[in-house]
Amino acid sequence: MIPLSWYLYLSAALFSIGLFGVLARRNAVAILLSVELMLNAVNINLVAFWRYGNTASMAGQVFAIIVFAVAAAEVAVGLSLIYSIYRRRNTVIADELDLMKW
């Protein structure tokens, strides 16, 4: 029997690693990879709270499935934006994409 705290600490650690990746990586594709880590940390929390709470209601699993769909949509739009930027400016380094910076 695994206590609930193990899942919560694991997902906190996974979320923090993803947060570091989002803030520190220079390559835009690597930033999206780190966003996926954070979404997975959230999903572990959702499913763990569903299992340790009221399993008669399926709300936790349904919410996790919605997060899957949102993650797929986010990756599709994000990667096509990165590809479009790469074609115009020939770079995917986030520091060099400063067109809207003043």
Next chain:
Amino acid sequence: MDASQVIFILSAALIIASAVMVVSTRNLIQAALWLIATLFGVAILYAVLDAGFLAVVQVVVYIGAIAIMFIFAVMLTSKDMRDKGPQVNASWPGAALLGLLTFGGIFVILSKWDGLGKLPGEIPGGADALLAKLGVALTSPELFVLPFEVASILLLAALIGSVYVAMNKK
């Protein structure tokens, strides 16, 4: 220590180690492969949590579709997979500090909560009945059919939008 605890510790070690590799590897193809290892570890945790359907969806959708899309994107956007120069920006110590502070903050808040030692309860009707219940929940008008349809419209919009954004307009 019983079998589920051993499985949890092994998959947690896999998840954390490969997540660290995702944010630290220079080669982006390797980072995407490490992300696949992380996603497999999370799928194992779903199976331990009696969410078998989510474990399968994790493997099919995340590993089969999203991770492969990342590998395609890396191949489309880099001439050399081992791009030169630093992989982290100038403010990475601040980012590391913020990550540690986030973990520490969640740790402190959780340690004051009294529900931490909670153990999983019995599933009414057994774990096999959950899949039918999930299907009913996703299609029943009293439950979650509206969020389900909104998610499908979101996916359609993302499909059309990403084709439009990535299209060569010349």
